[in-house]
Amino acid sequence: MTNSVQFTKSIRSWMDVFMHRSMRGWGRYAKSTGLSIHQVSLMMQLNYRGACGMSEISERFNVTPAAASQLVDKLVQSGYIQREEDPNDRRAKLLNLTDRGRKLIHQGMEERYRWVDELTQKLTEEERAQISEALDIMTRVATDLEAEPVQ
Amino acid sequence: MTNSVQFTKSIRSWMDVFMHRSMRGWGRYAKSTGLSIHQVSLMMQLNYRGACGMSEISERFNVTPAAASQLVDKLVQSGYIQREEDPNDRRAKLLNLTDRGRKLIHQGMEERYRWVDELTQKLTEEERAQISEALDIMTRVATDLEAEPVQ
DNA sequence: ATATAAATTTAAGCCCGCTTAACTAAAAAG
DNA sequence: CTTTTTAGTTAAGCGGGCTTAAATTTATAT
Numbered sequence: 003m004t005n006s007v008q009f010t011k012s013i014r015s016w017m018d019v020f021m022h023r024s025m026r027g028w029g030r031y032a033k034s035t036g037l038s039i040h041q042v043s044l045m046m047q048l049n050y051r052g053a054c055g056m057s058e059i060s061e062r063f064n065v066t067p068a069a070a071s072q073l074v075d076k077l078v079q080s081g082y083i084q085r086e087e088d089p090n091d092r093r094a095k096l097l098n099l100t101d102r103g104r105k106l107i108h109q110g111m112e113e114r115y116r117w118v119d120e121l122t123q124k125l126t127e128e129e130r131a132q133i134s135e136a137l138d139i140m141t142r143v144a145t146d147l148e149a150e151p152v153q
Numbered sequence: 154m155t156n157s158v159q160f161t162k163s164i165r166s167w168m169d170v171f172m173h174r175s176m177r178g179w180g181r182y183a184k185s186t187g188l189s190i191h192q193v194s195l196m197m198q199l200n201y202r203g204a205c206g207m208s209e210i211s212e213r214f215n216v217t218p219a220a221a222s223q224l225v226d227k228l229v230q231s232g233y234i235q236r237e238e239d240p241n242d243r244r245a246k247l248l249n250l251t252d253r254g255r256k257l258i259h260q261g262m263e264e265r266y267r268w269v270d271e272l273t274q275k276l277t278e279e280e281r282a283q284i285s286e287a288l289d290i291m292t293r294v295a296t297d298l299e300a301e302p303v304q
Numbered sequence: 305a306t307a308t309a310a311a312t313t314t315a316a317g318c319c320c321g322c323t324t325a326a327c328t329a330a331a332a333a334g
Numbered sequence: 335c336t337t338t339t340t341a342g343t344t345a346a347g348c349g350g351g352c353t354t355a356a357a358t359t360t361a362t363a364t
Contacts, residue, residue: 005281006273008285010269013273013285014269015289016291016292017175017269019299020295024168025194038351050169050173056312057312066354067312068312068315068353068355069353071312071313072314091311091360092359093310093311093361095312114172115165118161118168121295122164125290129290130160132283132290133290134159134164135163135287137167137284138167139280141163144170144171144272145170147271147275148170148174189320207341208340208341216321216322216323219322219323219342219345220322220323221342223322239341242330243341244329
């Protein structure tokens with residue numbers, strides 16, 4: 003029991019530091035691309051989850067289909083994503099990152115990784131091994147959690 | 154060397170999962186409060202770093218002083234933050250969270266913590282202990298890193 | 305076959321946040 | 335003590351993103 007409390011404390015402290023830092027970097031990055039937050043988020047989601055349709059966009063971002071359409075339009079015009087007909091339903095569209103889009107978001111990720119690389123350098127070999135193991139466990143559990151529940 | 158590569162891989166995987174999840178939650182929360190992203194960010198920074206002046210706001214968010222003033226205005230009118238004269242410089246203002254504001258952002262944090270609590274329940278006692286230790290190391294190093302460098 | 309529903313787009317208009325410009329007040333510099 | 339610089343506010347106007355409303359095309363239901 004007390005172990006669980008300690009754990010909660012540790013992870014919350016880490017979240018606070020990590021979030022605080024990441025959010026700053028992320029906001030700056032979004033601004034540097036000249037794209038809106040939703041546009042960057044959309045591209046990240048395409049990268050993370052793969053292709054999706056228009057209606058999914060409007061649900062995820064909680065905007066009207068019209069707004070989603072306009073959002074996507076600009077990314078298509080900038081050559082970051084590609085909008086093609088869904089072969090299974092010709093009313094629907096399938097959105098995908100282009101090479102250009104993929105490159106852009108990977109750059110953004112690199113930027114965020116940089117901070118962590120600095121962190122890495124401050125650790126001893128033993129600490130790295132220990133943390134690496136710990137994070138792998140968390141990633142596995144988190145991924146499972148993401149997959150299983152309906153919501 | 155190879156150990157460092159493994160570490161980098163582990164932490165990046167974790168970041169991806171964590172960021173993806175956190176960003177969603179954070180965006181929803183910001184929307185649910187009816188406040189803009191900048192407004193929520195501002196309150197979080199006040200909570201995290203403590204009081205600050207107007208000019209700091211406009212620098213951090215990269216907006217004009219005019220914009221900062223308007224941003225703050227709405228939060229003051231909603232009773233989330235308090236704007237008082239700086240006793241050391243009567244031109245300047247000191248911004249602080251009110252109890253109401255503090256409560257709001259703590260609620261938001263709780264919401265984000267909830268996911269992690271789910272995670273916690275999926276872990277064994279040993280795993281928790283191990284992860285807890287690992288995260289404490291990272292938090293310490295990250296905090297040091299935040300403090301020392303000029304930029 | 306016809307009617308209805310679903311997926312998306314286009315156009316018009318609104319709102320909100322940002323900027324520029326002009327202003328007030330206090331501190332620092334000369 | 336005047337001048338300049340610094341901190342912040344106020345007002346007017348612009349632009350971007352979102353919404354509603356209407357149209358288009360394809361799928362589904364009766």
